[in-house]
Amino acid sequence: xxxxxxxxxxxxxxxxxxxxxxxxxxxxxxxxxxxxxxxxxxxxxxxxxxxxxxxxxxxxxxxxxxxxxxxxxxxxxxxxxxxxxxxxxxxxxxxxxxxxxxxxxxxxxxxxxxxxxxxxxxxxxxxxxxxxxxxxxxxxxxxxxxxxxxxxxxxxxxxxxxxxxxxxxxxxxxxxxxxxxxxxxxxxxxxxxxxxxxxxxxxxxxxxxxxxxxxxxxxxxxxxxxxx
Amino acid sequence: xxxxxxxxxxxxxxxxxxxxxxxxxxxxxxxxxxxxxxxxxxxxxxxxxxxxxxxxxxxxxxxxxxxxxxxxxxxxxxxxxxxxxxxxxxxxxxxxxxxxxxxxxxxxxxxxxxxxxxxxxxxxxxxxxxxxxxxxxxxxxxxxxxxxxxxxxxxxxxxxxxxxxxxxxxxxxxxxxxxxxxxxxxxxxxxxxxxxxxxxxxxxxxxxxxxxxxxxxxxxxxxxxxxxxxxxxxxxxxxxxxxxxxxxxxxxxxxxxxxxxxxxxxxxxxxxxxxxxxxxxxxxxxxxxxxxxxxxxxxxxxxxxxxxxxxxxxxxxxxxxxxxxxxxxxxxxxxxxxxxxxxxxxxxxxxxxxxxxxxxxxxxxxxxxxxxxxxxxxxxxxxxxxxxxxxxxxxxxxxxxxxxxxxxxxxxxxxxxxxxxxxxxxxxxxxxxxxxxxxxxxxxxxxxxxxxxxxxxxxxxxxxxxxxxxxxxxxxxxxxxxxxxxxxxxxxxxxxxxxxxxxxxxxxxxxxxxxxxxxxxxxxxxxxxxxxxxxxxxxxxxxxxxxxxxxxxxxxxx
Amino acid sequence: xxxxxxxxxxxxxxxxxxxxxxxxxxxxxxxxxxxxxxxxxxxxxxxxxxxxxxxxxxxxxxxxxxxxxxxxxxxxxxxxxxxxxxxxxxxxxxxxxxxxxxxxxxxx
Numbered sequence: 001x002x003x004x005x006x007x008x009x010x011x012x013x014x015x016x017x018x019x020x021x022x023x024x025x026x027x028x029x030x031x032x033x034x035x036x037x038x039x040x041x042x043x044x045x046x047x048x049x050x051x052x053x054x055x056x057x058x059x060x061x062x063x064x065x066x067x068x069x070x071x072x073x074x075x076x077x078x079x080x081x082x083x084x085x086x087x088x089x090x091x092x093x094x095x096x097x098x099x100x101x102x103x104x105x106x107x108x109x110x111x112x113x114x115x116x117x118x119x120x121x122x123x124x125x126x127x128x129x130x131x132x133x134x135x136x137x138x139x140x141x142x143x144x145x146x147x148x149x150x151x152x153x154x155x156x157x158x159x160x161x162x163x164x165x166x167x168x169x170x171x172x173x174x175x176x177x178x179x180x181x182x183x184x185x186x187x188x189x190x191x192x193x194x195x196x197x198x199x200x201x202x203x204x205x206x207x208x209x210x211x212x213x214x215x216x217x218x219x220x221x222x223x224x225x226x227x228x
Numbered sequence: 229x230x231x232x233x234x235x236x237x238x239x240x241x242x243x244x245x246x247x248x249x250x251x252x253x254x255x256x257x258x259x260x261x262x263x264x265x266x267x268x269x270x271x272x273x274x275x276x277x278x279x280x281x282x283x284x285x286x287x288x289x290x291x292x293x294x295x296x297x298x299x300x301x302x303x304x305x306x307x308x309x310x311x312x313x314x315x316x317x318x319x320x321x322x323x324x325x326x327x328x329x330x331x332x333x334x335x336x337x338x339x340x341x342x343x344x345x346x347x348x349x350x351x352x353x354x355x356x357x358x359x360x361x362x363x364x365x366x367x368x369x370x371x372x373x374x375x376x377x378x379x380x381x382x383x384x385x386x387x388x389x390x391x392x393x394x395x396x397x398x399x400x401x402x403x404x405x406x407x408x409x410x411x412x413x414x415x416x417x418x419x420x421x422x423x424x425x426x427x428x429x430x431x432x433x434x435x436x437x438x439x440x441x442x443x444x445x446x447x448x449x450x451x452x453x454x455x456x457x458x459x460x461x462x463x464x465x466x467x468x469x470x471x472x473x474x475x476x477x478x479x480x481x482x483x484x485x486x487x488x489x490x491x492x493x494x495x496x497x498x499x500x501x502x503x504x505x506x507x508x509x510x511x512x513x514x515x516x517x518x519x520x521x522x523x524x525x526x527x528x529x530x531x532x533x534x535x536x537x538x539x540x541x542x543x544x545x546x547x548x549x550x551x552x553x554x555x556x557x558x559x560x561x562x563x564x565x566x567x568x569x570x571x572x573x574x575x576x577x578x579x580x581x582x583x584x585x586x587x588x589x590x591x592x593x594x595x596x597x598x599x600x601x602x603x604x605x606x607x608x609x610x611x612x613x614x615x616x617x618x619x620x621x622x623x624x625x626x627x628x629x630x631x632x633x634x635x636x637x638x639x640x641x642x643x644x645x646x647x648x649x650x651x652x653x654x655x656x657x658x659x660x661x662x663x664x665x666x667x668x669x670x671x672x673x674x675x676x677x678x679x680x681x682x683x684x685x686x687x688x689x690x691x692x693x694x695x696x697x698x699x700x701x702x703x704x705x706x707x708x709x710x711x712x713x714x715x716x717x718x719x720x721x722x723x724x725x726x727x728x729x730x731x732x733x734x735x736x737x738x739x740x741x742x743x744x745x746x747x748x749x750x751x752x753x754x755x756x757x758x759x760x761x762x763x764x765x766x767x768x769x770x771x772x773x774x775x776x777x778x779x780x781x782x783x784x785x786x
Numbered sequence: 787x788x789x790x791x792x793x794x795x796x797x798x799x800x801x802x803x804x805x806x807x808x809x810x811x812x813x814x815x816x817x818x819x820x821x822x823x824x825x826x827x828x829x830x831x832x833x834x835x836x837x838x839x840x841x842x843x844x845x846x847x848x849x850x851x852x853x854x855x856x857x858x859x860x861x862x863x864x865x866x867x868x869x870x871x872x873x874x875x876x877x878x879x880x881x882x883x884x885x886x887x888x889x890x891x892x893x894x
Contacts, residue, residue, distance in 0.1 A: 038855065103791060223814060
């Protein structure tokens with residue numbers, strides 16, 4: 001596969017030579033790189049199926065009582081949800097810029113973009129926490145004094161059950177992604193980019209998966225009903 | 229009795245060393261060296277020890293069940309204990325023995341050897357998966373010690389969420405945890421097969437065992453997470469009384485069943501596909517013939533893996549699922565019989581005009597084919613929706629899936645253990661004892677489970693701790709068979725361990741088999757091969773003795 | 787090494803497009819889309835995910851194996867949904883809650 005390495009200058013080439021030797025089972029560094037990337041994709045396939053069970057539950061509930069799901073969706077906080085989606089899309093951009101910097105072995109840019117991505121992730125989590133707080137205040141917790149009553153109560157309760165399950169699971173994934181990014185930031189403080197370049201590229205795949213999953217969740221949760 | 233089964237064309241002199249000087253077994257002998265190993269061969273042995281432990285725990289539960297059913301009135305245990313016994317039997321046998329059985333032991337040991345790799349792709353992940361398995365195992369033991377669980381291995385809601393007052397959450401946690409070890413094993417195998425094949429080892433030069441492991445891994449990776457999430461939801465619903473399965477809360481118990489069987493039917497193929505892989509290695513070797521229809525065999529496995537995802541609804545014909553859905557699932561279930569039949573046909577065709585030797589691994593492999601055939605054909609009965617309404621929840625179903633899972637998978641697992649035991653420990657097992665055990669298992673198995681077909685047809689329901697007097701004779705036959713079966717399982721436990729120290733030293737290739745694993749020492753060195761193998765031919769390059777000497781090995785030094 | 791990332795300009799354009807689509811999804815609740823509402827939303831979300839995976843996760847230039855891994859999960863999710871809905875859509879389902887037998891705690 002073509003790499004941008006050819007465009008790199010001589011000092012960078014020296015750095016590359018310091019890239020770790022491949023683990024013995026892989027034979028070559030290129031093979032190890034492709035294997036780890038492929039392994040991450042297989043893992044992401046697993047992750048998608050993991051969310052899949054919840055998504056089927058959502059589809060079931062929305063099919064069972066579309067009006068109930070619409071009513072429940074109207075109680076979600078569209079502003080925070082949209083802001084959070086925008087934040088994650090920005091973090092996806094900065095993460096992509098970080099990969100680009102890693103490929104070009106630009107250590108300063110890489111660390112900045114990683115740091116910004118992590119901060120955006122933390123901002124997302126903070127807003128999400130605030131939103132949970134609001135939800136609880138507004139009686140949107142189906143197992144404690146649920147606010148929505150009447151014929152749609154069942155479906156609305158199911159909606160909020162899935163809302164908490166999906167968003168909490170997503171927040172857990174994002175937290176893991178943030179921790180991974182922070183670990184690489186710490187490691188890069190005292191190291192060259194080259195040894196970590198492939199690992200960061202693979203970790204970024206996970207980050208992007210978490211972002212993409214959120215876009216899907218946003219569409220399912222926040223905008224399931226006309227609000228006009 | 230300790231003789232190597234008659235060597236055919238040339239007597240390979242047994243190497244004088246006790247063990248090959250560079251054997252992986254000699255890379256450290258402390259417990260710590262085993263618990264921190266990254267060597268796929270050692271991890272395979274760790275798994276082997278763990279699953280053997282759980283096999284005998286699950287077997288003990290089965291033994292108690294069969295003892296209870298010796299008499300129609302059933303006085304050994306009460307109803308609740310009986311329910312907990314068959315639940316423990318199911319959970320342990322399915323998730324702690326059958327699913328990891330062949331992949332985590334033989335697969336871990338053999339996949340890198342068969343494709344000419346030095347290791348699996350992610351050795352640390354491999355060890356992690358064993359630790360996760362062990363943690364799950366501790367949870368299941370804790371479940372048993374703290375009183376057990378009575379939902380059946382299926383955890384059906386609302387029984388599990390509303391009515392059961394046993395250790396449902398602990399048991400579900402055990403299954404949840406062990407699922408991740410399965411996923412990591414599958415992920416590792418997929419990447420290993422894709423990226424670590426030796427030079428010249430194209431996809432259609434892979435041994436069928438590797439194909440079976442690959443397909444199984446795909447199922448593991450795609451199906452297991454769904455089960456994990458389903459159990460998580462079930463546990464959450466049980467804790468908070470809010471959720472998506474309880475009809476009182478607006479949910480649907482059939483949603484649980486759809487999700488559960490979306491995993492658990494493909495899980496049957498996780499159990500039986502590796503067994504097919506083992507049979508596909510043993511049968512050509514002991515028939516001295518190239519496997520019939522190699523590509524069809526590989527494609528059939530992929531097809532079984534894919535179609536396996538489409539048929540889960542045949543577990544739900546009497547659940548209240550719409551009759552239209554039942555028809556569709558019934559049709560799809562018939563389709564999955566086609567690739568299965570291709571495999572049975574091809575094994576049989578491989579035997580045709582072969583020089584068949586009924587050595588112990590071959591007895592196991594042929595036993596597998598016969599029992600799988602019976603299990604598969606009765607599966608067609610159960611896939612027919614109308615007939616299933618009559619047979620559902622009877623002993624017919626029990627007999628059917630035990631023919632696949634025990635008759636099929638356990639037979640093949642034991643056959644594979646015997647076949648590769650010389651490679652794994654560097655010593656031969658006692659052939660005569662092995663043949664005795666193979667026949668005992670085959671006879672004991674049929675005696676145990678064939679009567680259950682008759683019981684099911686006569687209408688005896690499953691899951692009861694006592695039954696009508698007219699069923700007693702067949703039940704006693706079945707329980708007697710279980711005794712024979714238990715003896716058959718204990719024998720290999722004894723003589724295989726005995727063979728580790730006392731067996732005759734094994735040559736590198738005792739069976740004159742093809743396949744890269746036979747072109748390294750027995751046991752292999754830590755890095756598997758002295759020099760990286762290079763593959764230049766198709767697998768299964770066997771020729772019947774009547775035709776002429778065998779061609780040179782497909783693999784040689786680079 | 788993974789395929790080279792797109793240029794900064796291309797990334798910024800992709801990002802702007804994503805934010806635009808997000809705005810469309812957010813605004814769709816206030817637009818008179820009638821029964822087409824979910825389809826517009828899902829299509830916009832799908833485009834964002836495709837942009838993200840194809841260009842920033844390099845799925846567009848990935849090896850066949852990687853693409854098979856990504857699409858097999860989507861394929862089997864669809865199988866799960868299709869065959870489950872094969873049941874849900876063909877059996878009567880109503881909103882009247884199931885009445886628990888006596889002695890069973892009522893939902894809170």
